[in-house]
Amino acid sequence: MAPTRRPGDPSSRLRIEIRGAVQGVGFRPFVYRLAKELSLAGWVGNDNRGVTIEIEGSPGSVDEFLRRLPLERPPASVIAGIVHTGIAPTLATTFTIEPSTEDGAKIAEILPDLATCPACIAEVLDARDRRHRYPFTNCTHCGPRFSIVVGLPYDRSRTTMAGFAMCPKCTAEYASPDDRRFHAQPNACPDCGPRLALWDGAGEALAEGDAALSAAAVALREGAIVAVKGLGGFHLMVDARDDEAVSRLRARKARWAKPLAVMAYGLDEAKLLGVVSEDEAIALASQEAPIVLLERLPGCGLAQGVAPGNPRLGVMLAATPLHHLLLGATGFPLVATSGNLSEEPICIDEREAVSRLCGIADRFLVHDRPIARHVDDSVAAVVSGRLRLVRRARGFAPRPIALPASGPTVLAVGAHLKNVVALSVERRAVVSQHIGDMETLEAQVAFERVIGDLVAMYDAPPVAIAHDLHPDYASTRWAQRSGLPLVGVQHHHAHLASCLADNQAEGPALGIVWDGTGFGTDNTVWGGEFLLGDAASVTRVAHLRPFRLPGGEAAVREPRRSALGLLVAAFGVDALSWDDLAPVASFSSRQRAVIAAALSGDTNSPWTTSAGRLFDGIAAITGMGERSEFEGQAAMALEFAVDPAVRDAYPLAGSSDANPSVLDWGPLLSSVVDDVRRRTPPGTIAARFHNALVAAIVGVAEKAGCDTVALSGGCFQNRVLTERALAALTASGFTVLLHRQVPPNDGGIALGQLAVASRRLASLP
Ligand SMILES: [Zn+2]
Ligand SMILES: [Zn+2]
Numbered sequence: 001m002a003p004t005r006r007p008g009d010p011s012s013r014l015r016i017e018i019r020g021a022v023q024g025v026g027f028r029p030f031v032y033r034l035a036k037e038l039s040l041a042g043w044v045g046n047d048n049r050g051v052t053i054e055i056e057g058s059p060g061s062v063d064e065f066l067r068r069l070p071l072e073r074p075p076a077s078v079i080a081g082i083v084h085t086g087i088a089p090t091l092a093t094t095f096t097i098e099p100s101t102e103d104g105a106k107i108a109e110i111l112p113d114l115a116t117c118p119a120c121i122a123e124v125l126d127a128r129d130r131r132h133r134y135p136f137t138n139c140t141h142c143g144p145r146f147s148i149v150v151g152l153p154y155d156r157s158r159t160t161m162a163g164f165a166m167c168p169k170c171t172a173e174y175a176s177p178d179d180r181r182f183h184a185q186p187n188a189c190p191d192c193g194p195r196l197a198l199w200d201g202a203g204e205a206l207a208e209g210d211a212a213l214s215a216a217a218v219a220l221r222e223g224a225i226v227a228v229k230g231l232g233g234f235h236l237m238v239d240a241r242d243d244e245a246v247s248r249l250r251a252r253k254a255r256w257a258k259p260l261a262v263m264a265y266g267l268d269e270a271k272l273l274g275v276v277s278e279d280e281a282i283a284l285a286s287q288e289a290p291i292v293l294l295e296r297l298p299g300c301g302l303a304q305g306v307a308p309g310n311p312r313l314g315v316m317l318a319a320t321p322l323h324h325l326l327l328g329a330t331g332f333p334l335v336a337t338s339g340n341l342s343e344e345p346i347c348i349d350e351r352e353a354v355s356r357l358c359g360i361a362d363r364f365l366v367h368d369r370p371i372a373r374h375v376d377d378s379v380a381a382v383v384s385g386r387l388r389l390v391r392r393a394r395g396f397a398p399r400p401i402a403l404p405a406s407g408p409t410v411l412a413v414g415a416h417l418k419n420v421v422a423l424s425v426e427r428r429a430v431v432s433q434h435i436g437d438m439e440t441l442e443a444q445v446a447f448e449r450v451i452g453d454l455v456a457m458y459d460a461p462p463v464a465i466a467h468d469l470h471p472d473y474a475s476t477r478w479a480q481r482s483g484l485p486l487v488g489v490q491h492h493h494a495h496l497a498s499c500l501a502d503n504q505a506e507g508p509a510l511g512i513v514w515d516g517t518g519f520g521t522d523n524t525v526w527g528g529e530f531l532l533g534d535a536a537s538v539t540r541v542a543h544l545r546p547f548r549l550p551g552g553e554a555a556v557r558e559p560r561r562s563a564l565g566l567l568v569a570a571f572g573v574d575a576l577s578w579d580d581l582a583p584v585a586s587f588s589s590r591q592r593a594v595i596a597a598a599l600s601g602d603t604n605s606p607w608t609t610s611a612g613r614l615f616d617g618i619a620a621i622t623g624m625g626e627r628s629e630f631e632g633q634a635a636m637a638l639e640f641a642v643d644p645a646v647r648d649a650y651p652l653a654g655s656s657d658a659n660p661s662v663l664d665w666g667p668l669l670s671s672v673v674d675d676v677r678r679r680t681p682p683g684t685i686a687a688r689f690h691n692a693l694v695a696a697i698v699g700v701a702e703k704a705g706c707d708t709v710a711l712s713g714g715c716f717q718n719r720v721l722t723e724r725a726l727a728a729l730t731a732s733g734f735t736v737l738l739h740r741q742v743p744p745n746d747g748g749i750a751l752g753q754l755a756v757a758s759r760r761l762a763s764l765p
């Protein structure tokens with residue numbers, strides 16, 4: 001029971017400043033109710049930095065308020081810090097909610113978009129509720145945030161809802177501290193909020209409102225491809241059970257192999273598609289609602305073309321009322337793939353969608369709530385008992401990540417593939433949503449838009465730019481054009497620093513950084529690196545034996561080229577006549593002559609230590625994929641092939657005399673070739689290869705003499721490699737750091753660049 005305050009009692013007054021994700025989540029009404037309950041006077045308000053409270057009352061009640069505040073905070077809020085100071089009592093007797101102010105630096109957190117809460121879903125499904133079947137229902141616990149914000153502090157006038165005037169009923173909810181929609185900025189209803197429309201493939205209106213939704217469901221049932229405007233952009237949707245429709249979608253998108261994600265109505269429906277562990281169930285049904293990679297259930301009834309040759313399936317649950325209603329109306333799971341061409345950023349505007357997706361979508365289900373910025377679906381997997389991100393966007397961006405120290409504002413521009421940028425704001429890294437591969441003009445435009453957006457939103461112009469050392473990356477060139485002081489960060493050093501920052505660890509650690517491509521300090525392509533150090537500096541203690549990539553970049557799409565590079569390095573040009581090996585046989589004798597010349601001369605065959613290309617080469621020699629549609633495809637095939645019963649390993653050891661030590665894959669390659677010639681099952685070869693890598697990792701770690709090992713780089717999206725390396729290193733007494741808040745792939749590079757740049761700038765005189 002709250003102690004009651006009587007006139008004449010001693011009173012104390014506190015000023016409390018709260019940092020974190022505390023705006024737009026019902027924090028002020030929560031504070032209001034708690035203060036009322038404890039008979040406290042004072043006020044609460046939003047400002048640029050978060051929430052500020054002044055409370056006044058008996059010392060017992062004030063203490064009780066401080067105790068309960070963090071314990072009972074609203075579900076969607078995150079408290080990063082609470083600071084309170086005693087001030088003089090004013091003998092106030094009421095508690096009020098003050099209007100937002102714009103005082104202070106803009107460091108309040110913008111929340112990510114949150115999946116619809118159970119209370120809102122219940123209203124949407126309740127025939128007596130005024131929001132029955134309303135696809136834009138939301139409250140302070142759920143709904144759009146990041147995808148509608150145009151400025152801080154977070155208020156309706158600074159969102160894309162500004163153009164929708166609330167009706168009297170919505171206004172009353174918005175103004176009542178006792179209502180779940182008190183200051184719910186996107187609050188709306190069928191009378192005053194956004195509306196749906198269905199357009200044909202040319203953008204001509206066919207239906208509006210609920211009729212549009214029903215007609216879209218009918219079209220999906222008939223096998224049509226429907227572009228659906230969601231929270232952070234367009235999805236292309238099609239009946240996931242319909243072989244013909246899925247093939248048509250693939251043909252129109254010219255995307256043949258890359259797995260497509262599937263949206264299920266709810267957890268029960270997801271369990272019909274994949275094996276769902278307890279952790280995976282929590283992830284699927286979380287507010288972040290990412291695509292979760294599940295083990296596919298045999299006979300789950302999905303079309304073959306959804307994820308060909310892949311034992312896993314990316315599944316997400318409907319996370320907005322629109323998707324709940326659509327999935328409810330179809331009654332079957334839908335393919336939900338990005339509304340874009342290849343790796344371009346997703347469309348967010350309906351007119352742009354019609355022009356970019358014309359010829360792909362038969363229908364467009366659109367609405368008139370503008371999307372402020374593109375936010376893709378996040379992709380995650382539960383690995384070693386924890387959710388790990390593969391792509392960080394909806395539900396996670398722009399949640400900040402704590403940096404080890406406060407410093408000047410730095411912008412990190414990321415790498416080239418899976419580009420993400422990050423901005424340091426005081427002690428936090430604001431890591432952007434996934435932008436994509438910087439190959440297309442659209443991606444480069446999106447890259448500039450996201451940078452402008454972050455800097456404007458936090459009103460934090462950078463004083464320096466951190467970039468990759470690769471001179472030809474579009475991100476590097478953009479940094480060079482900026483005119484600001486530059487901090488070049490070696491690619492794999494950024495990976496290690498990212499893994500440390502991700503784990504709030506200072507280091508030093510042995511970073512085992514394996515990926516496809518990263519520019520090395522010796523101007524060669526690195527990618528099988530063992531770096532000892534921290535954010536300040538690293539020493540390269542070991543790497544994979546270098547080999548040459550005939551055709552350079554072409555090797556990314558053609559694992560057979562990596563195979564030839566490995567074979568010629570180990571056995572000489574004679575290996576180019578080994579027609580019994582699939583990658584050799586796949587080239588004509590003329591092509592082989594060109595490759596032989598390239599490998600013995602200096603033309604277009606760069607040296608590399610890339611672990612990703614070693615995976616590719618071994619996969620190709622084992623007969624898995626001479627060509628790839630996307631980077632990592634052949635490596636994934638090799639991972640999926642692993643026979644778990646096979647525990648022995650190929651030889652792969654480091655030389656003891658060289659510095660850095662060189663892991664020679666030569667004997668391993670000989671054994672693989674022998675096994676292929678003996679017709680050893682591919683599952684055995686794949687297992688022996690993975691086991692060899694794990695043993696080599698432990699061997700180098702033992703020599704390096706550092707207790708902490710950080711695993712980073714795109715190769716550690718490989719679950720077999722990661723889980724086995726984690727188990728073996730842990731058994732040998734090492735503390736192992738894996739990524740948690742950012743992906744191990746190049747989507748995590750910007751965070752690492754920030755960490756390195758902060759350290760370098762802090763150490764300047
Ligand atoms: Zn809600
Ligand atoms: Zn209304």
Ligand SMILES: [Zn+2]
Nearest residue numbers: 515518713746
């Ligand atoms: Zn990388």
